[in-house]
Amino acid sequence: MDNHKTTENKPSFIAEARREQIMEAAIQTLDDIGFVNASLAQIAKRAGISTALISYHFADKFDLMNHVLMNLVERSSAYVLERVHQADTPTDKLNAFIVASLAYQGTHPARNTALIEIVFNARTTDNVPYYKLGEDEEEDPLLLELLNILREGQEKGEFAEFHTDAMAALIQGAIGEYMFNSSLTKKIDLETYSMELVKTVQRAAKR
Amino acid sequence: MDNHKTTENKPSFIAEARREQIMEAAIQTLDDIGFVNASLAQIAKRAGISTALISYHFADKFDLMNHVLMNLVERSSAYVLERVHQADTPTDKLNAFIVASLAYQGTHPARNTALIEIVFNARTTDNVPYYKLGEDEEEDPLLLELLNILREGQEKGEFAEFHTDAMAALIQGAIGEYMFNSSLTKKIDLETYSMELVKTVQRAAKR
Amino acid sequence: MDNHKTTENKPSFIAEARREQIMEAAIQTLDDIGFVNASLAQIAKRAGISTALISYHFADKFDLMNHVLMNLVERSSAYVLERVHQADTPTDKLNAFIVASLAYQGTHPARNTALIEIVFNARTTDNVPYYKLGEDEEEDPLLLELLNILREGQEKGEFAEFHTDAMAALIQGAIGEYMFNSSLTKKIDLETYSMELVKTVQRAAKR
Amino acid sequence: MDNHKTTENKPSFIAEARREQIMEAAIQTLDDIGFVNASLAQIAKRAGISTALISYHFADKFDLMNHVLMNLVERSSAYVLERVHQADTPTDKLNAFIVASLAYQGTHPARNTALIEIVFNARTTDNVPYYKLGEDEEEDPLLLELLNILREGQEKGEFAEFHTDAMAALIQGAIGEYMFNSSLTKKIDLETYSMELVKTVQRAAKR
DNA sequence: CATGAATGAGCATTCATTCAT
DNA sequence: AATGAATGAATGCTCATTCAT
Numbered sequence: 032m033d034n035h036k037t038t039e040n041k042p043s044f045i046a047e048a049r050r051e052q053i054m055e056a057a058i059q060t061l062d063d064i065g066f067v068n069a070s071l072a073q074i075a076k077r078a079g080i081s082t083a084l085i086s087y088h089f090a091d092k093f094d095l096m097n098h099v100l101m102n103l104v105e106r107s108s109a110y111v112l113e114r115v116h117q118a119d120t121p122t123d124k125l126n127a128f129i130v131a132s133l134a135y136q137g138t139h140p141a142r143n144t145a146l147i148e149i150v151f152n153a154r155t156t157d158n159v160p161y162y163k164l165g166e167d168e169e170e171d172p173l174l175l176e177l178l179n180i181l182r183e184g185q186e187k188g189e190f191a192e193f194h195t196d197a198m199a200a201l202i203q204g205a206i207g208e209y210m211f212n213s214s215l216t217k218k219i220d221l222e223t224y225s226m227e228l229v230k231t232v233q234r235a236a237k238r
Numbered sequence: 239m240d241n242h243k244t245t246e247n248k249p250s251f252i253a254e255a256r257r258e259q260i261m262e263a264a265i266q267t268l269d270d271i272g273f274v275n276a277s278l279a280q281i282a283k284r285a286g287i288s289t290a291l292i293s294y295h296f297a298d299k300f301d302l303m304n305h306v307l308m309n310l311v312e313r314s315s316a317y318v319l320e321r322v323h324q325a326d327t328p329t330d331k332l333n334a335f336i337v338a339s340l341a342y343q344g345t346h347p348a349r350n351t352a353l354i355e356i357v358f359n360a361r362t363t364d365n366v367p368y369y370k371l372g373e374d375e376e377e378d379p380l381l382l383e384l385l386n387i388l389r390e391g392q393e394k395g396e397f398a399e400f401h402t403d404a405m406a407a408l409i410q411g412a413i414g415e416y417m418f419n420s421s422l423t424k425k426i427d428l429e430t431y432s433m434e435l436v437k438t439v440q441r442a443a444k445r
Numbered sequence: 446m447d448n449h450k451t452t453e454n455k456p457s458f459i460a461e462a463r464r465e466q467i468m469e470a471a472i473q474t475l476d477d478i479g480f481v482n483a484s485l486a487q488i489a490k491r492a493g494i495s496t497a498l499i500s501y502h503f504a505d506k507f508d509l510m511n512h513v514l515m516n517l518v519e520r521s522s523a524y525v526l527e528r529v530h531q532a533d534t535p536t537d538k539l540n541a542f543i544v545a546s547l548a549y550q551g552t553h554p555a556r557n558t559a560l561i562e563i564v565f566n567a568r569t570t571d572n573v574p575y576y577k578l579g580e581d582e583e584e585d586p587l588l589l590e591l592l593n594i595l596r597e598g599q600e601k602g603e604f605a606e607f608h609t610d611a612m613a614a615l616i617q618g619a620i621g622e623y624m625f626n627s628s629l630t631k632k633i634d635l636e637t638y639s640m641e642l643v644k645t646v647q648r649a650a651k652r
Numbered sequence: 653m654d655n656h657k658t659t660e661n662k663p664s665f666i667a668e669a670r671r672e673q674i675m676e677a678a679i680q681t682l683d684d685i686g687f688v689n690a691s692l693a694q695i696a697k698r699a700g701i702s703t704a705l706i707s708y709h710f711a712d713k714f715d716l717m718n719h720v721l722m723n724l725v726e727r728s729s730a731y732v733l734e735r736v737h738q739a740d741t742p743t744d745k746l747n748a749f750i751v752a753s754l755a756y757q758g759t760h761p762a763r764n765t766a767l768i769e770i771v772f773n774a775r776t777t778d779n780v781p782y783y784k785l786g787e788d789e790e791e792d793p794l795l796l797e798l799l800n801i802l803r804e805g806q807e808k809g810e811f812a813e814f815h816t817d818a819m820a821a822l823i824q825g826a827i828g829e830y831m832f833n834s835s836l837t838k839k840i841d842l843e844t845y846s847m848e849l850v851k852t853v854q855r856a857a858k859r
Numbered sequence: 860c861a862t863g864a865a866t867g868a869g870c871a872t873t874c875a876t877t878c879a880t
Numbered sequence: 881a882a883t884g885a886a887t888g889a890a891t892g893c894t895c896a897t898t899c900a901t
Contacts, residue, residue: 162354250860506876875889877887
């Protein structure tokens, strides 16, 4: 009866709003002080509520962080996919993918940091770090989309033959680099990097 | 009386050995249970010593982690640079850089994990995460070398004109991706990825 | 506005039913997980209601436990006294007392456990444990009855002279032992122990 | 290396003294405020130390309470057995057993209360209450001794034939009754009860 | 050089209770 | 009459660090 925590029986509007608020506070906390220091007390402080209320709305810290992670992935995926779907050819889609991915980071740096903090700090109950968990294509819609773009480009003859998994990894790695490496941010602005990345990939991918 | 900690006045041989031992135990601990759980007690347990001894040899946990990080960066840099220096042309050097970087990860996975754990968890006293600290060229010998290779290649006409900072970031990102993303490890073996990356970069960089 | 709690002004039928339901859930909870773990949340879960409703019907946890205790004592007393009153002579009454007391435990083990849990865990606001509270004859109808049986037996010459308080304590202690000591339950079945106890007491009490 | 907790590798003298001190504080706390309220903080307060020090010397609260229980059982057993062993005949031994058991309670009421509090409140990790755990003869030296006395008395013809397990339970129950029931303490002094119990048992047991 | 002993601060979590609805 | 939402206080426990030995 009390368990809107895991079973989530009809989360009332006000409860759902609280959950959103808590998750937003968690994101802000992760951005501010990092996963290691992101105690429930710190999150509660930023949300202006008691720590007990967090425990009331989420089964435990693990549960909270998982929900935050899902929330972050969903929102960034939606942003990127929406822009990708507006393009028609594989070439345009690939460009849109890169530009949108980098743009989202520029628009929502806090969310980005929060995502990194969770992925590189959270661990399963078996102590396996999330970043070693290996998101399959099925789990990561962005990776799935990227692979589809590359395969479609090859089928349509727009792209040369290359190892699609490797190329996808290269692209994701290059995008991520701008995310992590903030000296990069100082040296190259987002648009330039975005353009350079698109150009390079096209050069490498083009038949 | 505290001066052997940070200032390192004449580190006696035995003291230096202890420090090495503690750092090695720290690396193992980071690999085993991650930064979040890597308490001094856990590190001490793996080193077979008391936690107090760690506090004796390092100013604090922050100091310890910084030394471990420097140690890890130094060793991986040395490995890569040694192999790069055996090549003559920019093209060969670039290949050597990529292959060696990936090879080091395959040979020393624990060190690799430890490095990731520190970089993505440790924070300065100002709460700036290490991964946002932005290793400048001066601080990161690998980045410096990579940029030199790229510039030299362009000067000698082996490489086309491109934004060297962006290309360097792309390469480092693609290398790092294999490090983080373990689903990649399952899909592509290190040699294949290494070859694909070299091929792609050459395609993109070649005039 | 609080007056239905302790003073019990006109307990409406539905309110009284709820109170019974809560008390029954409390008994079940005490039997399941013990006094220490018997939080209002656990009791509410078993009753299928909210914890707030318990607080609404009982002044506080202390009040609830007191009512449960009274309920348990009443029911077990009624059971035993009913059977004692069907006997005529002091000897028969004493036998009936022992047999019924032990029989009740066998018939209602959950109630028995709940009673033990309360008596040995609950404390007055002055921190006096219930088991030290010393049920006077006036308060404990069973002790009163037992003493009456013994005195009547002595008056009628059926029993020898002995210290009635001591003998009553001995009998109650022996009965209680079967209640607490579950290794006893494994070694001797209830009927045998019951018979042995009757026999021994008769031997000791008989003129 | 830090684990003098469970493995108890050569507990240093000072560590052992601390452990004793903590256990004594625990006994006092249990007597004062009962098991339910006996938090580590309360125990630490009475010991004049920090709660962390308790955690340092005992694995957890469960471990502490188990050690306290063992300590209490050992001391009371030693007291009683010492006095029993000074008697020669089964009859004398039985008397000594009863008298010593009751005397110990009179001399060490706090220890007695602490023992009750633990036995009736502590639970195994499987949530089985200690009082339902069923101390076997092998585990409870007092029960073993009592049974030996009864059997020896029957073999030597001093005692009549009766169910020794039942008689032992009766005796232990009667002794325990004085422990729990403090109204008894007010009505009958220890010596009188002791004498009455001996007399009654002898009457019942004597051939 | 090394340790066991000790602590204060912080952790996630549970609790009985209150209150607006 | 009943509940979901909310909290302050308390819980057992771990942590990095200090210090006498």
